[in-house]
Amino acid sequence: MTTLSVVRWAALLPLVLLATACAQQEDGGGDAGPVTPTYPDDAVVLRIDQTGGFVTPAVALTRLPTVTVYGDGRMITEGPTVLVYPGPALPNIQVTNLDADQVKQVIERARAAGVGSAGDLGSPQVADVPETRFTLRGAVGVEKTTVEGLDAPGTGLTAEQQAAREKLRDFAAWVPELAAEAETQPYRPTAVAALAEPWVANDEAGPQAEVAWPGPDLPGTPVGTTGLGCVTVTGDQVPRLLDVAAKATAATPWTSGGKRWTVTLRPLLPDETDCDDLTSAG
Template identity: 30%
Template sequence: MRLVLAAAAVVLAACQSTPAPPSGKTVALRVEVIGGGPLRPGTVTFPEFVLYGDRTLIRADGDVPVEHHLTREEFDRIYDRARSAGLETARTFDEQAPDAPVLEVVFGFDGGRSVTRITAPDRESPGEAGEVTRAVVVDPERDLSSPHQPYAPERVAVVAGTSSGAAEGPEWPLEPLAEGVALNGGRCAVYDAAQVHEIRSDTTWTSRGVAYRVQVRPLLPDEADCAALTHQP
């Protein structure tokens, strides 16, 4: 009886030490590359992909992100691969490389999350940083057999950075760009997607006599506003 109870205690402890994935629109895994040299004011990135607890995966795919609805098997394969790489524990791999890009990985679980950052990520690296970098690569042909469609956000952020030289380009049709909130050296405002459906990223507009280059950044389901686009060191 004592042996049975001891074995049961070991199994229970093992289960308790492995948190379950999150549910709903809580981030299960988010992979994004940030920085990489001097950036223009107002530069904003889009993640390589974000996987949510309800098995929705949204990934970058050229100019138009795509949305997948994964099977349980697909979700488990991607999530467990990240877990096996040790992403439940937050770590920082700092190579002290000026202007190098940083790979930021958010690993979510029921009741919390951890954030791992890798400076100058290299998939060929033999160490732990390389292992993590390889573990969070999603190959659409290998990992994503489920149907997908273009991601249709409800809201988008418009991030504007001032352009050098004289004002040029058409007049911005919405609120003055200078009135947006500060973000990455530029200004950011959030609109319903229908309001800016004809505006394209990396185009120049004039607002109150100042030229701005704008980026249109779809907001993800877990991103409420411009503050969600700021990455803390």
């Protein structure tokens, strides 16, 4: 190499190094800091639900999560309940749209509250209390934390256990408050699970008009040893069922196959498809 070539190469070397560094930054080769994970639209980012407790099999199987936050920002909660007896046939399910920053905040506050990392949370000395289950999807995968009797008195718990429970309790109360800060709309399901059992007259409910069942034949597939059957209403039958059920009550005798049935309706959430999702959730 001649002296002139060496001089020219020495002059060009800083430019070559600068161009290489810029290319590495554009290609993500540099340190870009932590990356916020993205999720499929119907992926559950956070769910708080309850299992167990002293309830009937129909209630246990159709119980709605307290709150579910999805990857696209939808947050589904159960709205206010009408204090009448018998109650409405359909639960009041509401959907709120959170933005990306709010979803990120939910994840961060869940971790700060101990979801996925809480240690010994103890067991209060109270019988037949439900368990509150926190499910969180983050960069490290799906993590779950289950607390027995989260709202029960602190009898039999250490100070550390009570403090850890308080953090989870505060978080569980905070998440639904996001719905109060945004516009909510009624949730319109694309499928409804229906748990059926033979109808029995109830004097307290008073006379109830029969309603023809607009879905698949009842009682459907047996659910274990509960005495219940389950069918999944889909397609064009869903809007017909929702219209009829809006005028029915929890004590309405539904007629199918020449018999009368008590039917507990459970609109399925975006990550659910059929009765199996209810029977496997506990």
